[in-house]
Amino acid sequence: MGKKVTEALQKLKHHGYKYTDKREDMLEFFGNYDGYRTASDVQEFMKERYDGISFDTIYRNLHLFHDLGILEATELNGEKHFRMKCDTSKHHHHLICKECGKTREIELCPMEYIEKELKGFRIDDHKFEIYGVCYDCQST
Amino acid sequence: MGKKVTEALQKLKHHGYKYTDKREDMLEFFGNYDGYRTASDVQEFMKERYDGISFDTIYRNLHLFHDLGILEATELNGEKHFRMKCDTSKHHHHLICKECGKTREIELCPMEYIEKELKGFRIDDHKFEIYGVCYDCQST
DNA sequence: ACAATAAACCGTAATTATTCTTATTTACAA
DNA sequence: TTGTAAATAAGAATAATTACGGTTTATTGT
Numbered sequence: 001m002g003k004k005v006t007e008a009l010q011k012l013k014h015h016g017y018k019y020t021d022k023r024e025d026m027l028e029f030f031g032n033y034d035g036y037r038t039a040s041d042v043q044e045f046m047k048e049r050y051d052g053i054s055f056d057t058i059y060r061n062l063h064l065f066h067d068l069g070i071l072e073a074t075e076l077n078g079e080k081h082f083r084m085k086c087d088t089s090k091h092h093h094h095l096i097c098k099e100c101g102k103t104r105e106i107e108l109c110p111m112e113y114i115e116k117e118l119k120g121f122r123i124d125d126h127k128f129e130i131y132g133v134c135y136d137c138q139s140t
Numbered sequence: 141m142g143k144k145v146t147e148a149l150q151k152l153k154h155h156g157y158k159y160t161d162k163r164e165d166m167l168e169f170f171g172n173y174d175g176y177r178t179a180s181d182v183q184e185f186m187k188e189r190y191d192g193i194s195f196d197t198i199y200r201n202l203h204l205f206h207d208l209g210i211l212e213a214t215e216l217n218g219e220k221h222f223r224m225k226c227d228t229s230k231h232h233h234h235l236i237c238k239e240c241g242k243t244r245e246i247e248l249c250p251m252e253y254i255e256k257e258l259k260g261f262r263i264d265d266h267k268f269e270i271y272g273v274c275y276d277c278q279s280t
Numbered sequence: 281a282c283a284a285t286a287a288a289c290c291g292t293a294a295t296t297a298t299t300c301t302t303a304t305t306t307a308c309a310a
Numbered sequence: 311t312t313g314t315a316a317a318t319a320a321g322a323a324t325a326a327t328t329a330c331g332g333t334t335t336a337t338t339g340t
Contacts, residue, residue: 018287018336039326054290059327061288075215078297079326095261106257110250110268117246120275121235128250128268135260158307158316179297194319199298201317218326219297282340289334300323307316 002031004084008070015068022050026061030071035102036081074129097134106130142171144224148210155208162190166201170211175242176221214269237274246270 005027009019029045030037039058046053062082065071071082074096081101086092095104110128145167149159169185170177179198186193202222205211211222214236221241226232235244250268 016287020288020336022289052290054292055327056291056329057289075218078215078218078220080218095258097261098264104257104261106254108250108254108257110248110253111270113250114246114248117244117248118235118270121237121244121270121272122274122278123270123272124238125272126268126270128266130251130258130261130263130266132261132263132265134262138262156316160307160317162318192319194321195298196300196320197318284339285337287334287336290332292330294329295327297326298324301321303319305316305318308314310311310313 001028005031008065008068011068011070012064017064022046022053022057023061025049026058027065027070030065030082030084033083033102035100036074036076036083036096037101038079038081040079041101042082074127076131093128093130095130095132095134097137098131099133099137102134102136104134141168145171148205148208151208151210152204157204162186162193162197163201165189166198167205167210170205170222170224173223173242175240176214176216176223176236177241178219178221180219181241182222214267216271233268233270235270235272235274237277238271239273239277239280242274242276244274 001024005024008027008031009024012023013019025046026042029042039062042062043053043055043058046058062071062080066073066082069085069088072085073080073082074094075081076096076098083101083103086105090107091109093106093109095106097103106128111126141164145164148167148171149164152163153159165186166182169182179202182202183193183195183198186198202211202220206213206222209225209228212225213220213222214234215221216236216238223241223243226245230247231249233246233249235246237243246268251266
């Protein structure tokens with residue numbers, strides 16, 4: 001079991017949530033992929049090993065993991081996408097491949113350069129994402 | 141009738157699309173608001189003057205306007221948002237108020253500063269948006 | 281180990297935003 | 311003014327997501 005998965009399970013326990021096989025498998029699914037996946041990607045993966053798994057289980061756990069800061073989320077093509085949260089110590093943004101959902105980190109954060117333009121506006125959130133096709137997906 | 145609306149109607153005609161009252165009113169709706177609106181905002185506005193207007197009409201025209209470059213679009217809270225296209229001569233991004241959808245332009249485009257990080261990645265699109273609450277909406 | 285209990289889960293129905301379909305109406309050109 | 315393609319209405323269909331009532335399961339205290 002990967003380090004991130006172990007940490008995530010500890011975080012669950014620490015917040016009083018229960019350990020279940022389904023949660024472990026969902027976390028493994030994300031832990032083994034450096035990119036964004038949709039709810040239906042998760043569902044496809046999960047229904048191979050749990051016949052008849054409910055939508056509710058997928059979505060409930062995705063939200064739970066997101067609320068606990070285990071996953072990060074973005075919205076793309078009208079669908080929510082999730083991935084394991086990157087190293088939280090440095091704020092960053094992503095290049096996102098539209099084929100495979102894999103990401104590459106961008107160090108630069110444009111927010112640092114535009115404070116002066118934001119007068120009077122209360123900032124709650126910001127998004128800087130670049131969409132395209134990664135090297136691997138270009139050759140297929 | 142605003143200048144942008146007139147231009148948009150000319151663009152429609154130029155591409156062989158027909159002039160209709162509904163299209164004019166939809167364009168007026170966007171022309172009078174410097175911010176993003178959803179399909180249901182449009183629908184609410186339109187059904188006051190056209191009882192029984194169809195969803196299809198709203199969505200079909202939104203897509204048409206977008207395809208012709210009359211409107212620009214973004215996605216927010218699982219819902220598509222549209223606004224009159226800003227002056228196309230200078231590339232820019234937006235501060236978006238989550239209460240009223242109004243926007244303020246940001247001149248800086250972070251893409252200029254990160255070419256070196258993009259090696260091997262084919263860029264199709266990018267998004268730089270800041271979400272929050274504008275000055276007017278903070279005081280209500 | 282065993283029972284109590286709160287959380288997790290299933291099956292399915294409901295919602296929400298959006299798209300599609302078919303028949304009818306309308307704008308506009310000949 | 312009439313023919314025709316485009317636009318529309320009405321409502322069904324779809325896709326992603328959320329909600330709900332009943333059942334099962336993980337965990338905690340005995």
